[in-house]
Amino acid sequence: MKSGIIILFILFSLNAFSQDRKGEFIMINDTLSQYGDIDKILDLGVFKNKVVYVDIWGTKCGPCLDEFQYLDDLKQRFKDDSVVYLYMCSRYGKTRDKTNEKLWEELVFKHQLKGVNILISNECYKDGFWQLYKNHYSENRLYGIPTYLLVNKDGDIINFDAPRPSKKEILYAEIQKLLDE
Template identity: 35%
Template sequence: MKKYILRPITFIALIVCLLSSSFKSDQRKPAFGFTLDNIEGKKVSLSDFKGKVVYIDFWATWCKPCLMEIPHSKTLKQKYADNDSIVFMYISIDQPDNIDGWKAVVEKKGMTGVQLISREGLEEKIIQRYGVQYIPHFVLIDKNGNIADAKAPAPSEPKTEQAINKLLLE
């Protein structure tokens, strides 16, 4: 008789353990640290912005969809102009021999925010670490330096503001 009672209890306990471990996988993971050059040639690290929400835009000057997002990104950034708790970071994956072209596009398009360039183009380690398979690609980092959304919505999507606002309230 004990066998018949013990088996269902063991089975239920096993299910509960499996479910609880799957919920743990939903927890945020630390963002991968990196240091890249900004438009002035100075080193900038992701860790410089700990305590702030960071919206990262991986892009390139040769990427038409990336260029189409720039006006939306400028509008989105303007909505948070008075909020020091968010940083808009743009990481160009242009090849190192196109730094002048990158700077020209940033200036011509009036892009502001943290402008960074990969010195290794598509071979940059952060491209792989953040799972960037296509561009434009967006990532949201929470105030604790964790990846909140590895495939964040684009600036042109209405749900982007909701995602940012949610992180700002945490």
């Protein structure tokens, strides 16, 4: 079973990250904790020289799920631009939860989350993002989702509190500014 997961992961990696192909679902269930922090994820080739809009969400987070309804407009607005969407779904609990993994997959397809979808490890969520960048957040904001980030073409996170998809024009202006740089 473990070798099957590794082979599946390798196939996803080779297929998904060899080139940027718009409109596809790229899904990685990081059960092996390969991506210990967000910087390792942002180093993947699919993000090279692209503006990245990052959505950190959870399968049981109502506000996270509500924001998905605004994604079609966002993606339509930037369909011809170098923008990639990264959805990092946090795990619930400290142990692997197959029910949550199945729900994650169902929600990705239900809400048409085209882009890179990673069910991140607890280590990546807790230590590889929140602890790594805690100086960018107030104490009450730590571990809060949904969280949105904007990453410039150089792979640097430049906005740790990016507008939600529902803040259409404000978000669009920030993305356009990064594209124009």
